[in-house]
Amino acid sequence: MTQEEFIKKLKREDYSYEIQGDKLVVTHERGVSLYGLKSLPPGVEFMNGGYVSLNALTSLPPGVVFRNGGDVELASLTSLPPGVEFKNRGHVELNALTSLPPGVVFRNKGIVDLEYITSLTTGNVYLDALTSLPPGVEFRNGGYVSLHSLTSISPGVEFRNEWSVRLDALIGGEFDDWEGNIEDIKSKRLLNLMIKRGMFI
Numbered sequence: 001m002t003q004e005e006f007i008k009k010l011k012r013e014d015y016s017y018e019i020q021g022d023k024l025v026v027t028h029e030r031g032v033s034l035y036g037l038k039s040l041p042p043g044v045e046f047m048n049g050g051y052v053s054l055n056a057l058t059s060l061p062p063g064v065v066f067r068n069g070g071d072v073e074l075a076s077l078t079s080l081p082p083g084v085e086f087k088n089r090g091h092v093e094l095n096a097l098t099s100l101p102p103g104v105v106f107r108n109k110g111i112v113d114l115e116y117i118t119s120l121t122t123g124n125v126y127l128d129a130l131t132s133l134p135p136g137v138e139f140r141n142g143g144y145v146s147l148h149s150l151t152s153i154s155p156g157v158e159f160r161n162e163w164s165v166r167l168d169a170l171i172g173g174e175f176d177d178w179e180g181n182i183e184d185i186k187s188k189r190l191l192n193l194m195i196k197r198g199m200f201i
Contacts, residue, residue, distance in 0.1 A: 001037075001038075001039040001040060001041050002041055003024055003041040003043075005041075006024065006040065006041050006044070007024070009034065009037065010026065013032075013033075013034070015028040015032055015048070016028050016029075022043055023043045023044070023045055023063075024041065024043065024044050024045070025044075025045045025046075025047050026044065026045070026046045026047060026048050026052075026068075027047055027048060028048040028049065029048070029049045029050075030048065030049055030050045031048065031049075031050030031051040031052070031053070031070060032046065032048045032050070032051070032052050032053070032068070033051075033053040034053065034054055034056075035053065035054075035055055035056055036056055037054055037056055037057060038056055038057065038058070039057070039059070039061070040054075040057065040060060040061055040064060041061060042061040042062050042063045042064075043061075043062075043063040043064070044061075044063075044064050044065075045064070045065045045067065046064075046065070046066050046067060046068045046072075046088075047067045047068060048068045048069065049068070049069045049070075050068065050069050050070040051068065051069075051070035051071040051072070051073065051090065052066060052068045052070070052071070052072050052073065052088070053073040054072075054073065054074055054077075055073055055074070055075045055076055056076055057074060057076060057077055058076050058077060058078050058079070058096075059077065059078065059079050059080075059081075060074075060077065060079075060080055060081055060084060061081065062081045062082075062083065063083075064081075064084055065084075065085045065087065066085070066086050066087060066088045066092075066108075067087045067088060068088045068089070068090075069088070069089050069090075070088065070089060070090040071088065071090035071091045071092070071093065071110065072086060072088050072090070072091070072092045072093065072108070073093045074092070074093060074094055074097075075093055075095050075096060076096050077094055077096055077097055078096050078097065078098070079097070079099075079101075080094075080097065080100065080101055080104055081101065082101045082102050082103040082104070083102075083103040083104070083105075084103075084104050084105075085104075085105045085107070086104075086105065086106045086107065086108045086112075087107045087108065088108045088109070088110075089108070089109045089110075090108065090109060090110045091108070091110035091111045091112070091113065092106065092108050092110070092111070092112045092113065092129075093113045094112070094113060094114055094117075095113055095114075095115045095116065096116065097114060097116065097117060098116050098117065098118075099117065099119065099120075100114075100117065100120055100125070102123045103123065104126075105126045106126055106127050106128060106129055106130070107126070107128060107129065108129045109129060110129060111129070111130070111131060111132075112127060112129055112130045114134075115134060117134075117137060118136055118137060118138065119137075119138045119140060120137070120138070120139050120140065120141055120145075123141055123142050123143045124141065124143035124144055124145075124146070124163075125139060125141050125143070125144075125145045125146065125161070126146045127145075127146065127147050127150075128146055128147070128148040128149060129148075129149055130147060130149060130150055131149050131150060131151050131152075131169075132150065132151065132152050132154070133147075133150065133153060133154055133157050134154065135154040135155060135156035135157065136154075136156040136157070137156075137157050137158075138157075138158045138160060139158070139159045139160060139161045139165075140160045140161065141161045141162070142161070142162050143161065143162060143163050144161065144162075144163035144164045144165065144166065145159065145161050145163075145164075145165045145166065146166040147165070147166060147167055148166060148168045148169065149168070149169050150167060150169055150170060151169050151170065152170075152200055152201050153170070153195050153200035153201070154195075154201065155195060155196060155198050155201070156195075157195055158192055158195070159188045159191055159192060160188070161188075164176040164177075164187075165188065165191065170200060175187050175188070175191050
């Protein structure tokens with residue numbers, strides 16, 4: 001979809017917007033529902049006051065940013081481009097997604113629903129709004145994992161990432177620096193053993 005076609009769609013739905021350089025910024029005061037929309041132009045930024053519902057969308061172009069005031073519903077999305085940013089003030093629903101590309105950032109204020117994600121092989125992984133993980137998720141990324149708000153970890157979750165794991169809500173910081181670590185035992189090995197025994201549920 002071109003920017004011109006998207007503008008026509010916004011005008012038909014009576015949603016306000018602004019052009020800022022090469023970006024199109026949706027500025028509507030309330031929620032934005034574009035149920036039948038199959039694609040977006042690159043560089044769209046949602047700064048509307050409520051939710052964004054794009055439940056027919058199966059992919060996103062580069063440069064899309066969500067800064068809206070509510071949830072983001074992307075129930076049919078099967079892929080994400082690298083570098084997508086979620087900074088919305090509600091939940092993010094990505095129930096059809098099976099993998100995450102490098103550089104995706106979740107800084108939203110609610111739950112991130114990644115029901116069918118079973119393996120994360122990106123660089124650094126930021127899931128700072130997530131409060132729980134489904135069983136069987138494996139982190140095999142080449143960097144660190146930031147799970148700032150996580151309050152429980154289900155058995156079957158496994159950390160095989162190369163750097164540290166941040167678990168502020170659970171242990172008050174990074175697991176590498178946790179005072180309960182045992183000398184000569186790798187911290188993630190200890191973490192995975194504790195998860196296997198259900199100590200973080």
